[in-house]
Amino acid sequence: MARYFMYLGYDGTNYHGWQIQPNGASVQEELQKALSTLMRRPVEVVGAGRTDAGVHASLMVAHADIDALADAAIWVGKLNRLLPPDIAVYRMRRVADDAHARFDATYRKYQYHVTTSKNPFLRHYAWRVFQPLDFGRMNEAASVLFEYTDFTSFSKLHTDVKTNNCRILYARWEQTGADEWVFTIQADRFLRNMVRAVVGTLVEVGRGKLTIEGFRRVIEAKNRCSAGTSVPGNALFLVDVGYPEHLFLDAEEKASVSSAVNDSHLNS
């Protein structure tokens, strides 16, 4: 028995999210089914976090305890043949037996895609906005996020987490095409629904419905009702998860992969 981190990607369009649930397909269930078939016994998979219905991952990390693999690359191939076409395992890395995909993650990075024109190829991957948005103002507001750590205002109500504190490491809108913008946000951790609530509130700033000061007051209210409505999930991508190098028992470099993987989602 050995613990492995699996680096995978999935198109969330046809899933009710990462986490297994009684009714509805989940990525975690598909992955556990494939691994259990391969190992000929039930295998449990623990993800770095849950993604909601329709949310995509160009890079998700999950751990599982399986038989030690002579050549992980071969098993990656076998897994991919068992998995549906909208889920792919990019790589498996041997880690310390107590390494944990969720608790040991040092950061998560998400991207939210917005398009200002109708694009047939982005209908499942970007949010179509009709009103003009002032992305300059939205970036002003985004920079305010760095001044705070308690993001209760952007959290789903009644969650079981002990603290609502997050350390924002990156938060910026960037133009990626003639009519396309991407919001990239990186933090040590995220609260349920947080990215979509942050984006929804930033969009109110971009529409001139909320001032920078108003944005501050939303955060300081520490009350979910003060924030803007959360935006659709199918435009949200989990794009990276970071871990301390010492967890990995194999020599190779992780950075190269995760970046290659990130290049290959929409930006391919």
Next chain:
Amino acid sequence: MARYFMYLGYDGTNYHGWQIQPNGASVQEELQKALSTLMRRPVEVVGAGRTDAGVHASLMVAHADIDALADAAIWVGKLNRLLPPDIAVYRMRRVADDAHARFDATYRKYQYHVTTSKNPFLRHYAWRVFQPLDFGRMNEAASVLFEYTDFTSFSKLHTDVKTNNCRILYARWEQTGADEWVFTIQADRFLRNMVRAVVGTLVEVGRGKLTIEGFRRVIEAKNRCSAGTSVPGNALFLVDVGYPEHLFLDAEEKASVSSAVNDSHLNS
């Protein structure tokens, strides 16, 4: 009454192709339905060419005779609200009454996407190849295409076209991502099924099953049976169609649009 060129894009995944047919959804039918609703009378649409089942277009051009429009941009918006999410009209341009989307086209440009790894986001937009391909050799073979004009070997049998002569203007494989390659081919005209048969035969060269000389012999045989099998349609994109400037009765520049549009398909 006035003639307009419509610049549109579509995700071909759910269509039996461009051309209207008795059973199965077609892009042409959707476009005619939307235009007829808008004009409150039957409107016929003529495309620059037909695309096969599953084939996408980041840029297709079609003409139709409709009421002269005070502001074409407004009608583009109305059309897009009537059209399904996987078809978008980017722009409408007033042209000479005898301008013809198919007969006046000076060139067409296609791209064929290949991925050498499993990618959940490209499953409808790229062809997954398992054997390693020698793209250098494939480009050697591709350059041979410029020496010929009769491409009978790459044409569907029993078509009604008078000549099988095409002038190749561009034909090259380029790497676009860690595991992604794109074949771009531009010609004054294409025969039915030609791009997919050319790609299928180039792939045989890339796999070492066919030499450059063998590729020449395939072309010189002028016999469809001598070429490789044609590759799947869902990795093929029509990306541009060119017309002489004098056809356009509006002042604006076309190039800017079509390039902006091309940026915004997969490369967005």
